[in-house]
Amino acid sequence: MARPRGFDEKQVLDAVRDQFWDAGYAATSLEDLMRVSGLGKGSLYAAFGDKHQLFLRALRGYTHEQHDHLRQALAEAPRALDALRKILEPPIGDGPRRGCLMANSTLELGNADPEVLDHAHRTYETSTALIADGVARAQREGDLPADADPIALARALLAAQQGLLFMSRTGLDAAALTATARSLAGQLLPDHHEG
């Protein structure tokens, strides 16, 4: 009884997310969003609401995916410590260094946008909980000292990961980044053979 949509919602959200990721929120115009999504203004507004709502949709999708990846890595790792080490792997991709969309957005908008700040807060609480579970498992598996506080260590790992991502954004060369990551991993996740 009506014309069906001519686009795939997930594809559009992915394209939009990449645009926001590359350029930031303020520096992304509606024209940019139309270009990367292939949609007209009317369609975007009818389907997702205004720019801010569209951004939040893309951001929530991003953090959701990140958490899924983390959960999966922890579930698939033969030992939890392996998955924890991945968190501190040097963020050297092939593409441009655009950091973490959630971190970028928090720093750009956090002061003025309570929704983004709240989402950031919840996101990192969830991340902390996931990582803390991994830490606890690694402790049971004898790979981490049993006397450490899993949550404090999880937050330290998160902070270290964000710091690494940030250093990467500043253009630090790959070798230095790798050395830094190794240094952090070596001290936060020391080898600990069951004893």
Add this chain to the structure above:
Amino acid sequence: MARPRGFDEKQVLDAVRDQFWDAGYAATSLEDLMRVSGLGKGSLYAAFGDKHQLFLRALRGYTHEQHDHLRQALAEAPRALDALRKILEPPIGDGPRRGCLMANSTLELGNADPEVLDHAHRTYETSTALIADGVARAQREGDLPADADPIALARALLAAQQGLLFMSRTGLDAAALTATARSLAGQLLPDHHEG
């Protein structure tokens, strides 16, 4: 032979810096800058050039001050380790949590503004060198293991500091922030009594 300036350049730059710090670059309008500086558009343009140049001036002043503080802390500390520990103190101020202006600016503009990115790169190279000096001194003073690479540890400390600042921006409560800072400091700057 001419009318003297009716404003103090440093006061204006400080006010402008605070405005950019609170709201970010894009979210700061010329009207904001006029309000916080008390100057008219013409005066701002005549004295500092356009918005971008003014921003760079404020940013350079900020990083310069940061480095001065770091140098001073290292010079005044009876033991270098004391100054290094300060780097990882939980960033809980009395005012709003606005993080580090340099980090905020890098994440907001780094992708599109080579000048900012370059400045960030140089800034963190300088910070790394200053901290590495402190690490080397702490090693000589017997407060840190002598076999560690000062530069790698310096970068790890910087990354941890930035990570902490970021966690603070997300609204993490003071207790958790303090615990995280303690956890990071405890593992990156372990007690090491001369042996």
Add this chain to the structure above:
DNA sequence: CGAGTTCTTGACTGTCCGGTCCAGATTAAG
């Protein structure tokens, strides 16, 4: 006191942006 130079103010401009809206296209149901 007068003249010349710099500073200051705010009105003005052209551009761009987010958001609205409507007219036409496209589809399914009757």
Add this chain to the structure above:
DNA sequence: CTTAATCTGGACCGGACAGTCAAGAACTCG
């Protein structure tokens, strides 16, 4: 085929913004 409902694209609008400019104010020097 008609009809109704939805989708689509782009023209349009009001506002905000960065940047310009010119006229007047303020000060110093002679």
